[in-house]
Amino acid sequence: xxxxxxxxxxxxxxxxxxxxxxxxxxxxxxxxxxxxxxxxxxxxxxxxxxxxxxxxxxxxxxxxxxxxxxxxxxxxxxxxxxxxxxxxxxxxxxxxxxxxxxxxxxxxxxxxxxx
Amino acid sequence: xxxxxxxxxxxxxxxxxxxxxxxxxxxxxxxxxxxxxxxxxxxxxxxxxxxxxxxxxxxxxxxxxxxxxxxxxxxxxxxxxxxxxxxxxxxxxxxxxxxxxxxxxxxxxxxxxxx
Numbered sequence: 001x002x003x004x005x006x007x008x009x010x011x012x013x014x015x016x017x018x019x020x021x022x023x024x025x026x027x028x029x030x031x032x033x034x035x036x037x038x039x040x041x042x043x044x045x046x047x048x049x050x051x052x053x054x055x056x057x058x059x060x061x062x063x064x065x066x067x068x069x070x071x072x073x074x075x076x077x078x079x080x081x082x083x084x085x086x087x088x089x090x091x092x093x094x095x096x097x098x099x100x101x102x103x104x105x106x107x108x109x110x111x112x113x114x115x
Numbered sequence: 116x117x118x119x120x121x122x123x124x125x126x127x128x129x130x131x132x133x134x135x136x137x138x139x140x141x142x143x144x145x146x147x148x149x150x151x152x153x154x155x156x157x158x159x160x161x162x163x164x165x166x167x168x169x170x171x172x173x174x175x176x177x178x179x180x181x182x183x184x185x186x187x188x189x190x191x192x193x194x195x196x197x198x199x200x201x202x203x204x205x206x207x208x209x210x211x212x213x214x215x216x217x218x219x220x221x222x223x224x225x226x227x228x229x230x
Contacts, residue, residue, distance in 0.1 A: 004158070040222065041202075041222045041223055042220065042222060043159075043204065043206075043218075043220040044220070045218065090158060090159070092158075092159075101208075102147060102149075102164055102208070103161070104159075104161060104218070105158075106158030106159040106160075107158050108156065108157050108158045109156075109157075109158060
């Protein structure tokens, strides 16, 4: 199946731990994104990468470090997890920048719960 | 700073009714507006994309309109079906350049179609 796949789908961890969420797309897209959907249901962009280069870095704490080993993968590593990091994290991809960025394909989301 | 508001937050109607979901945005300088559908445990699915120069787009039973000057969009669903039950999200894309800028989302309208 062609898709954007994220792992894990659910992640429960203690405060202070370090965790990673992985994202892979087999759509041949150049651009990938991480979005966060908090408890109030707002979806906000965190990062976007184009061909492994960081394009957008919104005001996200530097405990969050995205890594793109190749243009098909964009992983999200989070250090020293805090309660407020609990959210659903969505990965997405689009064919390219510009007009290509209109066509976003989203992953199913990874629900992170910090206890 | 762009803000997107969706009204109502939740809506429950009997099957077969026509309904309208509303979206408003504070900054009319947008590149485009999109309507997404979010199903529980799944990612977002793009339904309709309206460019800033367009007034409306149609796909099957869905029709989305855009009045950029007043900062409003509506999603019209005709002859609603239980399978239409989902959360509907409105998102706008601004002119931050580069094309990989993040979409600004509303909180969504949680729609339930009663059989």
